[in-house]
Every structure is written in structure tokens, then in C-alpha cells.
Amino acid sequence: MKNKEISIYIHIPFCERKCDYCAFVSFCASKNVQDEYVNFLVKEIEDFKTDAVVKTIYFGGGTPSVLSEENLQKIFDALNRNYKFKKNVEITIEVNPNSLSEEKLKFYKGLGINRLSIGVQSLNDETLKKIGRLHNKEMAINLVKKASLYFDNISADLILGLENEKDVYKYAEILIDLGVKHISAYMLEVHKNTPIFDKVKNKTFLPLDDEEVANEYKKLVEFLKSKDFNQYEISNFALKGYESKHNLNYWTFGDYIGFGVSAHSYISGKRFANADNLKDYYKKIVIQDENNFQTEIEERLFLGLRCESGVDLKILKKLGYDITKNENYEKFKKENIIFEKNDKIFLNKENYLVSDYIISHLLPDD
Numbered sequence: 001m002k003n004k005e006i007s008i009y010i011h012i013p014f015c016e017r018k019c020d021y022c023a024f025v026s027f028c029a030s031k032n033v034q035d036e037y038v039n040f041l042v043k044e045i046e047d048f049k050t051d052a053v054v055k056t057i058y059f060g061g062g063t064p065s066v067l068s069e070e071n072l073q074k075i076f077d078a079l080n081r082n083y084k085f086k087k088n089v090e091i092t093i094e095v096n097p098n099s100l101s102e103e104k105l106k107f108y109k110g111l112g113i114n115r116l117s118i119g120v121q122s123l124n125d126e127t128l129k130k131i132g133r134l135h136n137k138e139m140a141i142n143l144v145k146k147a148s149l150y151f152d153n154i155s156a157d158l159i160l161g162l163e164n165e166k167d168v169y170k171y172a173e174i175l176i177d178l179g180v181k182h183i184s185a186y187m188l189e190v191h192k193n194t195p196i197f198d199k200v201k202n203k204t205f206l207p208l209d210d211e212e213v214a215n216e217y218k219k220l221v222e223f224l225k226s227k228d229f230n231q232y233e234i235s236n237f238a239l240k241g242y243e244s245k246h247n248l249n250y251w252t253f254g255d256y257i258g259f260g261v262s263a264h265s266y267i268s269g270k271r272f273a274n275a276d277n278l279k280d281y282y283k284k285i286v287i288q289d290e291n292n293f294q295t296e297i298e299e300r301l302f303l304g305l306r307c308e309s310g311v312d313l314k315i316l317k318k319l320g321y322d323i324t325k326n327e328n329y330e331k332f333k334k335e336n337i338i339f340e341k342n343d344k345i346f347l348n349k350e351n352y353l354v355s356d357y358i359i360s361h362l363l364p365d366d
């Protein structure tokens, strides 16, 4: 793997409290459980050998900011002992407003972390409470203010479609005025087996309907455009130079290794994932993804058409799919829904909201 580059994802599954809408592998855990996990994580890092140069590291969760300084240091020591880093390696940590002190911010800076992803979700206190967040608007704003004393590259997550949230763009405005350079805006997903699912069912929580969410999204897109935030992916917006290199690597099919419970990897065309529960993860159970070409074609279309990178026609052909022969291809081109440039195809951004429909009509027949 000489001269190659790789990204690293590290999953930290701990949270102070589980939010009502969240289906990520995340839970509350005692100090002992966290210590045991980090020791195992360190072993996993030691066991993975590569000559590739690390270009990005992403601590995701869960809530990585829940980790003690000692445990985070242990992980960094293992990374430093085992890998070579690119000079401008991007190191991101997901944090939330209830688990981050100024001391921790300084500590992160000292470790070499240079990008923060802050889970703001909403700046409406009532809504934050309703979805089970442990912080309020003021705590989120204070964190962004404090964080910007130490970090330039700050991203904030917002959720679209929450009750009483027709003004997400106003939250974006507040965050941008405080120095946020990147916004991720996700549409609320109501997963089975989460408390919000029952609340929606018994009508104690009323999310926006599809049309309202679409309007909210369009308003946000327009607003961010007016602030020079480029929409470089369906849910991601950034000032020039502040795009997440880590996510760009996923969307352009770069290699990445995932450490930790439920972490996914993609190396030299092979996909695999660690078990999604601690018991099996500690048994080193790895799930191999069947890497058949059909899956790869679908993934390339679903990932590539939802971001600015587009999809390489030659790669699709190599995988055995000449998309230009698809019966909908010329029609979508004529209607300016998709366009071709330098042997790549792109989805016009105005159609991001209906991307599922378009892409499903461009897939190869089974």
C-alpha cells in the first residue's frame, strides 16, 4: 500500500444520555466500561498495519467529547506510534454542548485536533428538551463562542423537520455569525425502536410533514448560498476550503479504516465492518460486505450524485455498466436533471431533494 493515503474513523459509542431520535450505536457507560473499551481500541489500532499515509482522522459517535483526557491521550499515543500522517492531516472530533469544558478544548488543540463538529441540532429550548437533548440554546452558543477561541474549522449539525422548527436558517445565521464555517443539516429520520417513533405514533411529537421539510430545506439552501456556503453534498455546506476532507474521502471512494464497535472500513475495494455490539466487537467479529459489482455501482451512483464530485462514467463502464444506455439517461439529460462534464455525470443541485427517485431510475436492471 506504499504511497497510498488512508482515512481513519474511530467510533466512540458513549453518550451522557440517549437522545430520543438517535439510532446510532451509542449508550451511557461507566468509567470502567470506557476504560476497557479504549484499551481494546488501542489494541485494534496496534494490530492494523499499513504503509499508507493518514490524511484524515474522524472521532465520531456517540459523543467522543465524553471521553476523559487520559483515554483520548491513549488513543492518540497509539495512532502516533503506528502511523505516518500527512503534514496537513485533518483531525475532527464530534462534540456536544453538554460534555465540553474549556480545558478539554485546549487539550484537543494540544493533541493536534483541528476540526470540531458540534451537535447543535436546534436553537429552540423547547424543542431541544422534547428531543431529549441535555443542553439548551445558551449552552450551544457559549460552546461555539469558546470553541472559536481555539479552533478555526468549526462545523455545526442541525436537524430539519423538528416540531416548531420552520426557521432552521435563522439558527444557521446565528451560528455563522459566531464563526461556524461548515453546516451539516440532516432531515429528521424517525427510526423504529427509538422513543421518538412512539411519540410520533401517539402524536405527542409532531414533526413537520414532507412538504414543510422541503420548504425548510430550500430556505436553508438559499440562505447558506447567500452567505457563500457552498452545498458540496446534499446535507453539507461550507465556506471555500472548509469542506470536510474526511467525508469527501468517503464520497470519492478513498480507502478508510474504521476502529471501534460498528465501525466500517473500505480498503482496496473491500468493505467490512466491526460488530455493532460490544460483546461481539470484543470477540473481534468482523462482518465482510459482499463486494459484488452491482453494490459498488449502486454506491457510486448514490454517493457520487449526491455530492459535487459526481460519478466517473469510465469507472462505471469498468464495473460493467454503461449508464448512457439506461432508458432514462438521455431523458434526464434533456430535462437538465443531470449533466455530463469531463466524462463524469452530475445531478443538478436543485434536484437533490428528489435524488432518491432520480438515482433509482438510473440503476442497472437486476
Ligand SMILES: C[S@@+](CC[C@H](N)C(=O)[O-])C[C@H]1O[C@@H](n2cnc3c(N)ncnc32)[C@H](O)[C@@H]1O
Pocket (backbone or CB within 6 Å): 021, 022, 023, 024, 060, 061, 062, 063, 064, 094, 095, 096, 097, 118, 119, 120, 121, 157, 158, 159, 186, 187, 188, 189, 190, 191
Ligand atoms: C453521530 S451523531 C453524534 C453527534 C453528537 N453526539 C451530538 O449528538 O451532538 C451525528 C449527527 O447525526 C444527526 N442525527 C442523529 N440521529 C438523527 C436522526 N434520527 N435524524 C436526523 N439526524 C440525526 C445529528 O445531527 C447528530 O449531530
Ligand code: SF4
Pocket (backbone or CB within 6 Å): 014, 015, 016, 017, 018, 019, 022, 023, 024, 026, 061, 062, 063, 096, 119
Ligand atoms: S444524537 Fe449524539 S448525543 Fe444524542 S444519543 Fe445520538 S450520539 Fe448520543
